[in-house]
Amino acid sequence: MKPISATLILAALALPAAANAAAVAQLKAFVAGNKTLSADFKQVVSNKNKREEASGRLEIARPGKFRWEYSKPYEQLIIGDGKTLWVYDKDLAQVTRKAQGAALGSSPAALLAGSNAIEQNYQLKEAGKTGEVEWLSASPKQADNSFSAIRMGFRANMLVEMELTDSFGNHTKVSFSAPQQNPPLPAARFAFVPPKGVDVV
Numbered sequence: 001m002k003p004i005s006a007t008l009i010l011a012a013l014a015l016p017a018a019a020n021a022a023a024v025a026q027l028k029a030f031v032a033g034n035k036t037l038s039a040d041f042k043q044v045v046s047n048k049n050k051r052e053e054a055s056g057r058l059e060i061a062r063p064g065k066f067r068w069e070y071s072k073p074y075e076q077l078i079i080g081d082g083k084t085l086w087v088y089d090k091d092l093a094q095v096t097r098k099a100q101g102a103a104l105g106s107s108p109a110a111l112l113a114g115s116n117a118i119e120q121n122y123q124l125k126e127a128g129k130t131g132e133v134e135w136l137s138a139s140p141k142q143a144d145n146s147f148s149a150i151r152m153g154f155r156a157n158m159l160v161e162m163e164l165t166d167s168f169g170n171h172t173k174v175s176f177s178a179p180q181q182n183p184p185l186p187a188a189r190f191a192f193v194p195p196k197g198v199d200v201v
Contacts, residue, residue, distance in 0.1 A: 023136035023154050024124050030159075036061050039179040045172050064100070065190040066113045079192045080113065086192040095194045096201055127151060133160065 038059045045052045056070040063082075070076040077088040080100050087096040121142065127135035130153070138150040146166055153161040158179060164172045194200050 022126055023134040023152060024126055026134070026154050026157060026159075027124070027136060027152065034062065034181060036182050036185045037179065038183055038185070040177045042175045042177075043172065045170055047168075047170050059185055059189055060113050061185050061187075061190055062113055064113060067189050077192075079190060081190050081192065084192075086194075088192070088194070088198075093198045094201065095198050122150070132156070 036059075038057065040055070040057050042055045043053070045054075053073070054070050055072045056068070058069075059067040064080065065082050066078075066080045068078040075090040077086075077090075079086045079088075083100055085098045085100040087098075088094075089096075122138040122140055125137050125139070127137040129135065132155045133153040134155070135151055135153050138152070140147055140150075147164055148167055149163075149165040151163040152159055153163075158176070160176055162174045162176075164174075166172070
């Protein structure tokens with residue numbers, strides 16, 4: 001099982017908000033106020049037959065630009081430059097190129113790295129507190145959305161965990177660490193030129 005597709009990958013975020021705010025308020029504060037962000041992530045994708053782990057680093061420059069870089073168990077780079085979504089698989093020497101808007105649609109990637117209209121595509125609800133973590137659930141309003149369920153967990157005004165269940169029954173859990181809010185990120189971090197000799201599809 002390869003790392004999950006670009007519709008899932010932009011989940012690794014740290015979200016600031018007012019102290020002691022509920023999860024929905026913290027999410028809205030991030031969408032309204034953060035222009036750039038970077039964080040490390042650990043990801044587990046599981047279903048009834050398999051369990052796969054991966055890790056790497058995320059960078060975002062809103063609106064619409066992101067860099068999702070897997071370092072383990074193998075290298076893969078996913079870049080959205082605002083117009084084009086690039087997926088580079090180093091082991092396969094292959095690059096996939098798609099129109100970014102069509103590829104992301106109303107996914108969490110589009111919502112968190114893109115526009116501010118998260119409630120346009122998702123119904124947000126408070127989902128209770130577990131220990132120190134405040135949870136929200138996000139239910140897609142459109143039946144053709146890739147996800148049947150999304151949960152986001154916050155602690156100390158940060159998004160520390162995200163859980164997604166897709167239409168194929170895969171459960172993805174992403175945990176975040178070492179977040180940096182509004183760091184200076186050069187434009188070159190979100191530009192991609194296919195290396196010589198690789199196939200571009």
